[in-house]
Amino acid sequence: MEYWSNRVLENGPDASAQSAKSTMLYVLCSLRRYPAIHSDEQVVMKKSARESGRLGRRLLVLMVLCAISSHSYAGVWDENYIKGQKAIERGDWSAAINYFTTAIKDNPKPEEQAPLPNTNVIDYFPYYHLGMAHYYSGSYQLARGNFLKEQQFGVINRTSQKGKLERLLEIT
Numbered sequence: 001m002e003y004w005s006n007r008v009l010e011n012g013p014d015a016s017a018q019s020a021k022s023t024m025l026y027v028l029c030s031l032r033r034y035p036a037i038h039s040d041e042q043v044v045m046k047k048s049a050r051e052s053g054r055l056g057r058r059l060l061v062l063m064v065l066c067a068i069s070s071h072s073y074a075g076v077w078d079e080n081y082i083k084g085q086k087a088i089e090r091g092d093w094s095a096a097i098n099y100f101t102t103a104i105k106d107n108p109k110p111e112e113q114a115p116l117p118n119t120n121v122i123d124y125f126p127y128y129h130l131g132m133a134h135y136y137s138g139s140y141q142l143a144r145g146n147f148l149k150e151q152q153f154g155v156i157n158r159t160s161q162k163g164k165l166e167r168l169l170e171i172t
Helices: 002-009 017-033 040-070 077-090 093-106 126-137 140-153 161-171
Strands: 111-115 121-124
Touching: 077 093, 077 121, 077 126, 093 126, 126 140, 126 161, 140 161
Parallel strands: none
Antiparallel strands: 111 121
16 A cells, blocks of 8 residues: 555656556556455556457457358348348249349358348348248249259258158259
8 A cells, every 4th residue: 555655756856746646546457356466567567468459359259250251241132132032922023033043043052040230130030031032932943953962962861851842943
């Protein structure tokens, strides 16, 4: 405690009131954080260790965010994919075909739990849904081709959609 009180007194009578206040605030904060520290070297070592830990955490967060944002996100595939699903629900087969075709151009690889920019995930099976749109529009050969392509990627085989895909391949 003697060290810190001497540190405050070092400002002397020539120091401005603002400087004395800031020094006192620093001392009080430091006492709370480092009650047993008695040298400037120890203070510097503790601060640099703490700041390097913060830097390490910041770098880790930055690397994770970069990995997530670059992972299969190559445009607006997710918007077109979701719009295509909604078009199928409405029965607008030609719009669905256009949306899924555009999504496939942006991201041709199906993926289970594909990350979205808003930190959500979605099962991305564009060929399956494009095949569904072709099937409902009466283009059975195109539907079958897309179903086979989805099956070749193999991602859908690990999900509950596998049975539906197999039944659609049987009837097309």
